Amino acid sequence: MKVLLISVNKEKSYRPALPIGMVTVAAQARAAGHAVDCLDLCFAADDEAEVRGAIDRASPQVIGISIRNVDSQNFLEPIFYPPFVLQVVEWCRQAAPRAVIVLGGAGFSHLPEEMMRYTGAEYGIASFGESSFPLLLERLEHGSSVEDVPGICYWREDGSLGRREPAYKVDFARVTTPAREFYDRRYFSYGRESGDLAQQCAETVQTKKGCVLSCIFCSNFQVDGEGVALKPPAQAVDEIERILARGETTGFEFVDGVFNLPLAHALAVCREMKRRGIRAPWTCMLNPAAVSVELADLLQETGCERIEFGTDSLSDPVLRVLKKNFRQEHVRNADALLTGRGIDITHCVFLGSPGETRESLAETLDVLSELVPATGVVGKHAYLSLGLRVFAGTRLHEIARAEGVVPEGANLAVPRFYVAPWLLEDEALLDAIEARVVANENWYLWWGIPNVPLRKRVRQVVEETRKIEALFLEALARPREREEAAWTH
């Protein structure tokens, strides 16, 4: 079949993300014998013209829309992406009225039903697309039933939405390498051109799917399921070698949510890199509990330049409530091991989590000042977030409901956040947090401060979120013409 894939992610903050999901799916569809083209709207100036142009060139029978993000997950900077997805779907409908539209991606996997109803797309595939997308194409080509395709969302004759659970399985031995030739080359010069080297894009590699942890706020199970599927280390390192051989980027980034868990797998990947003599600047996200001396040495020896720690809090009682597998002491040890090897570190920390008290907040900020001081160190940063995005099906959702932070029955497709209510009400404390952030150039909380005081921003976002909510809920409740168009298509 003729297939056009469109990545609708235009977000460039805090760095652009290569559409690895789209090109992974593209590679599998192509390997199954389909004619595949890709359009990435990230750098497009005129999105509509690009969509229409790509449709003209490809004359697609199927248009797959890759939705990486549904929202920014940032209380102080709430952004909601579905309206743009709807816009793209509408352009596709106009330019290719006979094409079948299939939604997919990590963002879609978070809100499959809402996105189906909101856009009226014919199909959606939640979770992994490696085998489900080619299987759906095969079924569509032969006009056979799609109902058993893992992760599928479809419309029944009576207009109701049918779904099948994702399989959350991937057989890496049968997966074709992502079709990276589809990448827009502008990613690789973006950091230089925007003048912000922190936004430099490196190629990305995934070494596994899933995570062994069960942190109370994490929604990755929606994308990856509960288990972990490991890519054979040699296969991951083959990809790295090919990327480096192409020479377009000097380095790469592992996009595993947590690279070093299971530790044995990370060690195996790094040992294989070392064995093949790979030494290139690379980066990843690490868990502070699993940084052994061997891992730290291997990171250094293979060229790892910079890592992000999911530190979350520096107070043990809060870490316990968040169900983290480490304590403050682990963070200090891991930080020392990597700092000693010249690896840059960003600590990502939440303020106002469940269980947060004035004491725990003070402790977190004090310890963070030691780890990431305002002066005297290079390569140490802190990325602070006020509160946590609440997703349905998480323990955080139960807590937020029990504490009245999220009302019973609230639609969590619309961004809702847990921020300890006492913290939001304490304007003096918000001022104090702001002052500490402003005083430390290596800490980031929100780009608007100090021009917009934190206490004011908190009030603004409540308003902004309310508007987002009203518009989305209204669109969802609208008469179901779009859905009807989809299932009678």
Ligand code: B12
């Ligand atoms: C690595 C990562 C990052 C890195 C990205 C580094 C980089 N250079 O790419 C960093 C830290 C920068 C980052 C930033 C952000 N991220 Co992030 N990130 C991830 C993570 C851990 C992995 C993403 C990835 O590359 N996966 C590997 C690829 C192969 O998988 P995939 O894209 O999901 O594609 C598969 C399927 O989705 C599907 N698929 C994809 N496209 C299509 C299309 C069709 C038609 C079909 C059928 C299927 C399909 O098949 C693919 C193969 O299996 C995910 C969590 C997760 N487990 O997914 C979060 C995640 C994608 N990020 C998320 C978010 C919100 C963000 C940010 C907006 C903010 C934030 N708070 O982090 C920014 C946005 C950045 C941007 N420019 O878009 C959310 C998105 C959900 C949501 N709430 O909207 C996720 C799911 C995390 C979460 N659970 O909250 N992120």
